[in-house]
Amino acid sequence: MQACVGAVVLDAKGRLLLVRRRNAPGRGLWSVPGGRVEPGETLSAAVVREVREETGLEVRVGAQVGRVTIPGNGVVYEVADFVCTLADPSAVPLSGDDADAVTFADAADLDRLPCTPGLVATLRGWGALPS
Template identity: 80%
Template sequence: MACVGAVVLDDAGRLLLVRRRNAPGRGLWSVPGGRVEPGESLVAAVAREVREETGLQVRVGAEVGRVQIPGDGVVYDVVDFGCTLADPRAEPVPGDDADAAVFAGPTDLERLTCTPRLLETLRGWGALPA
């Protein structure tokens, strides 16, 4: 199943995360993202998902990586894109299938319960600040 994710860093280098309200990953922190709708481009899908889940507008940049996530009877084929905030002063507000949204710094990332292999994958792609 075609899906997208957004790797959004603010000016302080903090990563935008949402806590998932629904499966897969209910209750876990992850980057904003979700399914690509029929006829929708990957770029349009990632911008829409960020807006729906956090209320933030982003400029979608280059692909940073791809990952396959097994689900209940389906495999999610996720393409993650680097994104920048249209308004660097904007703060996330949870919506859609996110019940919380934050910008997380290094200390926060270590204490939050993220989806399996999220931080390891992002670090491996060079998508997180050192």
């Protein structure tokens, strides 16, 4: 099992922060920012680091909204997803690290964007999607 984190970040307009994955798993697909927890790192610290690396944004980590297990190539990812708020609501996201694009998506965007398998259904089940 590889410990991972994800960030469920909504902006002031209620849109979900998404990154398009540059690398496997999920290359070319949209997902919430996140990634592997480094040795000795807390889950909260990992969320802050991953969001900063992938989007340039600073967040405040809130409650864990859910957990998912994602099978990968020879590894199983155990992902803890956290609700986060933007430290600076006026900051503009920039893609970096594992992300080749960044956007804030509303409900209509989520219906048309190619997202990682199960992302929309999982977030909907947790009540974490934009309305």
